[in-house]
Amino acid sequence: MHTNKLTLHSFRNYADAEIEFSPATNIIYGNNAQGKTNILEAVYLFSQGRSYRVKTDKEMILFGEQYARLSLIFEDERRSHAAEIRLLGDGRKKIKMNETPVTKLSMLMNYLNAVMFSPEDLMLIKGAPSGRRRFIDSAISQLYPKYLGALSRYHKALMQKNSLLRSLRASGKAADGALSVWNDSLAEHGAYIMKKRQSFLDEISSESSRIYSDIGKEKLEIYYTPSINCDIIESDGLQNALYEAFENHRGREIENGSSLMGIQRDDIRILIDGRDARIYASQGQQRSAVLALKIAQTEYICTHKGEYPILLLDDVMSELDASRRSYLEERIAGKQTIITCTDTSAVSDASDTKLFYVKKGTVTEV
Numbered sequence: 001m002h003t004n005k006l007t008l009h010s011f012r013n014y015a016d017a018e019i020e021f022s023p024a025t026n027i028i029y030g031n032n033a034q035g036k037t038n039i040l041e042a043v044y045l046f047s048q049g050r051s052y053r054v055k056t057d058k059e060m061i062l063f064g065e066q067y068a069r070l071s072l073i074f075e076d077e078r079r080s081h082a083a084e085i086r087l088l089g090d091g092r093k094k095i096k097m098n099e100t101p102v103t104k105l106s107m108l109m110n111y112l113n114a115v116m117f118s119p120e121d122l123m124l125i126k127g128a129p130s131g132r133r134r135f136i137d138s139a140i141s142q143l144y145p146k147y148l149g150a151l152s153r154y155h156k157a158l159m160q161k162n163s164l165l166r167s168l169r170a171s172g173k174a175a176d177g178a179l180s181v182w183n184d185s186l187a188e189h190g191a192y193i194m195k196k197r198q199s200f201l202d203e204i205s206s207e208s209s210r211i212y213s214d215i216g217k218e219k220l221e222i223y224y225t226p227s228i229n230c231d232i233i234e235s236d237g238l239q240n241a242l243y244e245a246f247e248n249h250r251g252r253e254i255e256n257g258s259s260l261m262g263i264q265r266d267d268i269r270i271l272i273d274g275r276d277a278r279i280y281a282s283q284g285q286q287r288s289a290v291l292a293l294k295i296a297q298t299e300y301i302c303t304h305k306g307e308y309p310i311l312l313l314d315d316v317m318s319e320l321d322a323s324r325r326s327y328l329e330e331r332i333a334g335k336q337t338i339i340t341c342t343d344t345s346a347v348s349d350a351s352d353t354k355l356f357y358v359k360k361g362t363v364t365e366v
C-alpha cells in the first residue's frame with residue numbers, strides 16, 4: 001500500500017499544493033511552523049476521516065476561505081484509488097472514494113491504512129487512559145468497520161443513560177425501567193468491543209515485547225485492564241456478565257449521576273521489568289515502548305490486511321538516540337514512509353528517497 005499524489009486546496013496554510021510521493025521514503029523538511037505536519041495530517045485524514053490534532057474540521061480550513069479540498073491517489077495490492085475530502089465552513093464534510101460518496105467513516109477507514117508516530121505519542125505511556133483507548137480504537141477500526149459502528153452505538157447509549165441518571169438523581173427516584181434498556185444496549189456493544197480489544201492487545205503485546213527486546217534488555221509487558229473485572233471476555237457469557245454488573249451498580253450510579261463502569265473507563269497496563277512504565281520508566285524506556293507499540297501496530301495491520309500501512313513519522317527522528325533511530329530505519333525498510341524533520345542529516349538518504357522542502361505553505365521537490 002502506498003500513496004501516489006496528494007493535492008491540497010485551502011487546507012491549513014496551503015492555498016494550493018501538489019505532492020507526488022515515492023513509494024519508499026519521503027522526507028519533508030524545513031523550519032518549524034512552515035506546514036510540514038499539515039501534510040501528514042492531510043494523509044491521515046484519508047485513513048481516519050478525522051484529524052489527530054484538532055476536534056473541529058473547520059480549524060483545518062485556510063483562514064478566510066469557505067472550504068478546503070483534499071484529494072489523494074493511492075494504491076493497494078488490488079487497485080488504484082482516488083479519494084476526495086471537502087471540509088466545509090459549516091462543519092460538514094463531504095467524502096468521495098472512487099467518485100462514490102462516502103456517508104459513514106467506517107466506509108472510508110477500510111481503504112487506506114496509516115500509522116502515525118509523533119513525539120506526542122509519549123503520552124501513550126505517561127498520559128491519561130483516554131489516549132491509550134484512542135490508540136486501541138483507532139488501530140482496530142482501521143480493519144474492522146463494525147468495530148467503529150459498535151463504538152458509536154455504545155457512546156450514544158452511554159449519553160442517553162447518563163442523561164437519565166442525572167434526571168433520576170435530580171428527581172430523587174430510585175429506579176426507572178429505561179435504565180435497564182440502556183444497560184442492555186451497553187452490554188451488547190460493550191461485549192463486542194471488549195473482545196476485540198482483548199484480541200488486539202493479545203497480538204500486539206507479544207509482538208511489541210519481541211520488538212522491545214531488540215531495542216533494550218528489559219522485558220515489556222502489556223495488559224488489558226477493563227473497568228469491569230471479567231475473566232470471561234472470550235466467552236459467550238460476557239454480555240450477560242456486563243448487564244448484571246451494570247444492574248448491580250444502578251444504585252451507586254443514580255447517586256453519582258453518571259456511569260461508573262464500562263468500556264469508556266478501560267485502560268492498558270504497560271510494564272517494563274514488572275514495574276509500571278508510567279511511573280518508573282525513564283524517558284528513553286518510554287520512547288522505546290512507544291516505538292515498539294507503533295511498529296507492532298504496523299505488523300498487526302499487515303497480518304490482517306496482507307500489506308503494510310503507510311508510516312507517518314512526525315519529527316520523530318530527532319527525538320530518538322542513534323541506536324533507536326537506526327533500529328527504526330531498519331524496520332521501515334520496504335514500507336512507504338513519510339517523515340517530517342528540520343534537519344535531513346537525521347535520516348539516511350537512500351536512492352529511492354524523495355526530499356521535499358517546505359517554506360510558508362509551499363512545497364518544493366528537491
